[in-house]
Amino acid sequence: MIGKREEKREGLKAGLIAAARERMRANGLKGLRARDVTADAGVALGSLYNAFEDLDELVLHVNSITLGELGAALAEASASAPSPEARLRALARGYLHFALENRHLWASLFEHRMPEGRVVPDWHLADHAVLFSHIIAPLAQLEPELDEEHLILRARTAFAAVHGIVAISIEERFIGLPKDQLEAELDRFTALLAAGARAVGASG
Amino acid sequence: MIGKREEKREGLKAGLIAAARERMRANGLKGLRARDVTADAGVALGSLYNAFEDLDELVLHVNSITLGELGAALAEASASAPSPEARLRALARGYLHFALENRHLWASLFEHRMPEGRVVPDWHLADHAVLFSHIIAPLAQLEPELDEEHLILRARTAFAAVHGIVAISIEERFIGLPKDQLEAELDRFTALLAAGARAVGASG
DNA sequence: CATCAAAATGAACGGTGTTCAATAATTATT
DNA sequence: AATAATTATTGAACACCGTTCATTTTGATG
Numbered sequence: 001m002i003g004k005r006e007e008k009r010e011g012l013k014a015g016l017i018a019a020a021r022e023r024m025r026a027n028g029l030k031g032l033r034a035r036d037v038t039a040d041a042g043v044a045l046g047s048l049y050n051a052f053e054d055l056d057e058l059v060l061h062v063n064s065i066t067l068g069e070l071g072a073a074l075a076e077a078s079a080s081a082p083s084p085e086a087r088l089r090a091l092a093r094g095y096l097h098f099a100l101e102n103r104h105l106w107a108s109l110f111e112h113r114m115p116e117g118r119v120v121p122d123w124h125l126a127d128h129a130v131l132f133s134h135i136i137a138p139l140a141q142l143e144p145e146l147d148e149e150h151l152i153l154r155a156r157t158a159f160a161a162v163h164g165i166v167a168i169s170i171e172e173r174f175i176g177l178p179k180d181q182l183e184a185e186l187d188r189f190t191a192l193l194a195a196g197a198r199a200v201g202a203s204g
Numbered sequence: 205m206i207g208k209r210e211e212k213r214e215g216l217k218a219g220l221i222a223a224a225r226e227r228m229r230a231n232g233l234k235g236l237r238a239r240d241v242t243a244d245a246g247v248a249l250g251s252l253y254n255a256f257e258d259l260d261e262l263v264l265h266v267n268s269i270t271l272g273e274l275g276a277a278l279a280e281a282s283a284s285a286p287s288p289e290a291r292l293r294a295l296a297r298g299y300l301h302f303a304l305e306n307r308h309l310w311a312s313l314f315e316h317r318m319p320e321g322r323v324v325p326d327w328h329l330a331d332h333a334v335l336f337s338h339i340i341a342p343l344a345q346l347e348p349e350l351d352e353e354h355l356i357l358r359a360r361t362a363f364a365a366v367h368g369i370v371a372i373s374i375e376e377r378f379i380g381l382p383k384d385q386l387e388a389e390l391d392r393f394t395a396l397l398a399a400g401a402r403a404v405g406a407s408g
Numbered sequence: 409c410a411t412c413a414a415a416a417t418g419a420a421c422g423g424t425g426t427t428c429a430a431t432a433a434t435t436a437t438t
Numbered sequence: 439a440a441t442a443a444t445t446a447t448t449g450a451a452c453a454c455c456g457t458t459c460a461t462t463t464t465g466a467t468g
Contacts, residue, residue, distance in 0.1 A: 008415085008465090030317065034456060044417040049457065111315070113234065153381070157369055157389050164368020165361055177357075185361050196396040212434095212446085238425060248448045253426065 013051045013061075015041040021062045021105070029059065029108040059112050060124045066105045071130030073098045084138035085194040091134055092162045092190045093183060099166050100179070110167070132159050142197035158193055165189060217255045217265075219245040225266045225309070233263065233312040263316050264328045270309045275334030277302045288342035289398040295338055296366045296394045297387060303370050304383070314371070336363050346401035362397055369393060 019040035023032050034055055038045050052058045077094025081087035099106045114120055135155040140146065146154065165186060169177050177185070223244035227236050238259055242249050256262045281298025285291035303310045318324055339359040344350065350358065373386050381389070 012416095031320075033454090035454095045419095045456095046417055046458080047415085050415065050417095055456070111317075113315075116235075153385075153389065156372070157393060160368040160372035161365035161393065162368070163372065164364040164366070168360070168364035168367065181357075185357065189361060189365065192396065192400040195400070216446095237423090239423095249425095249450095250427080250448055251446085254446065254448095259425070 009051065012041075012043065012047060015043070016048060016051055016058060017061045017065070020058050021065065024059075024062055024108055025102070025105050028104040029111050032059070056112070056114060056118065057121075059108065060121070062105070063109050063112065064124055064127045066102065066109060067127040067130055069102075070095075070098050070106070071134075074130070074134045078134060078138075084141040085191065085198075087138040088135070088158075088194050089187055089190045091138075092186045095162060096166050096183065096186060099170055103170065131163075132156050135159055138194075139197060142194060143200055154197075161193070162186070162189070213255065216245075216247065216251060219247070220252060220255055220262060221265045221269070224262050225269065228263075228266055228312055229306070229309055232308040233315050236263070260316070260318060260322065261325075263312065264325070266309070267313050267316065268328055268331045270306065270313060271331040271334055273306075274299075274302050274310070274313075275338075278334070278338045282338060282342075288345040289395065289402075291342040292339070292362075292398050293391055293394045295342075296390045299366060300370050300387065300390060303374055307374065335367075336360050339363055342398075343401060346398060347404055358401075365397070366390070366393070 016037060019037045020032060023036055023040065032055065034048055035045055037058070038048050048055070048058070052061075074091055074094050077097075078087045078090040081090045132152065132155040135158050136151050139154055139158065140151055143151075143154075166182075169182050220241060223241045224236060227240055227244065236259065238252055239249055241262070242252050252259070252262070256265075278295055278298050281301075282291045282294040285294045336356065336359040339362050340355050343358055343362065344355055347355075347358075369390060370386075373381050
């Protein structure tokens with residue numbers, strides 16, 4: 001039997017990730033302490049470093065889960081949209097609502113930085129694709145003659161712009177907009193994006 | 205004579221701010237240590253807490269200086285633009301270039317967070333106006349019938365979108381775009397913003 | 409059951425921001 | 439000018455952090 005070892009190890013990892021996720025949801029990335037997480041998970045302080053390289057790797061696992069949930073929320077939000085324009089609007093609204101309802105977890109996606117010298121592992125880098133992937137299809141409908149490379153580039157730009165609007169509005173550093181006014185501004189913006197793409201797509 | 209005291213105090217503050225700014229320029233916000241800053245400024249560790257409430261207040265002073273320089277860079281970049289469209293493009297490009305040439309100082313404008321419970325003082329909040337203020341005039345030319353309130357809202361959205369594109373592209377977390385390709389994407393985007401404003405401005 | 413490898417433990421380490429009693433410097437008073 | 443009172447400067451000490459590692463405990467093996 002070699003299963004018992006791995007089983008416990010995976011249970012340990014999962015418990016630590018769950019505990020870290022809960023701490024991050026409640027207190028944000030800055031409120032994450034190794035001693036809190038291990039105490040919540042019911043293990044010794046040192047066990048964290050048995051399961052993970054360091055706290056940063058634990059954060060990456062939490063962020064990957066958040067990206068997965070964000071992807072699911074975006075898929076559901078845009079599923080029944082009748083047109084590419086409606087789909088883009090639904091995606092932007094879905095992104096805004098996810099950010100509002102998961103503020104700390106969502107913020108940590110962008111706040112977290114690897115310590116100098118260490119690099120983000122590939123398995124986590126790949127999970128960032130969900131941020132762009134849902135935008136590609138409606139953009140392709142609006143600009144059919146765009147090749148794959150340009151589509152990805154355009155999707156990245158569209159996401160970055162929407163993210164900027166959401167992020168700047170949510171962070172209290174800037175005077176907060178009422179939620180419905182922010183949503184209206186987002187709608188206006190996605191309509192502009194769609195109209196721009198349509199115009200280019202129609203003309204050639 | 206009460207001048208000697210204040211004079212030394214201001215000199216101490218200025219020295220600490222300059223030292224912190226240099227550390228942040230070279231190593232980023234995370235690379236800022238109280239012991240390094242005070243050693244560079246040639247004062248004792250405790251003096252930092254005589255001049256400032258804490259490290260965060262020192263960071264805010266550095267960020268205010270950065271905002272001032274960013275404002276000057278934007279003013280210069282857009283000064284000779286012949287049309288509102290050209291002005292918006294020049295502002296976006298100017299923002300991109302400032303971010304590229306002052307990466308750490310620029311990044312710390314958005315990375316820094318006040319510790320829980322403490323609030324950003326008004327004198328620093330006000331300095332954030334430069335991020336939007338230069339966009340208002342060209343937007344007003346494109347949409348003359350927009351009132352002040354909506355102009356500010358629209359300028360905020362435009363800045364947030366451009367900032368998102370620049371930020372996502374610069375952060376190495378996402379695969380980096382070549383600089384000229386990023387600039388082209390930014391140009392396309394500002395043209396879209398301007399065209400959208402013009403269309404609304406002409407119709408209604 | 410005995411032996412060994414692997415995992416779990418928590419005290420200890422080095423580094424952090426911040427405090428504070430002691431010292432030095434400046435201002436006020438006689 | 440001399441002295442007292444006030445204020446600024448200092449750096450050792452403190453509390454807390456992520457991380458390490460010698461030790462103990464646990465699980466697998468013959």
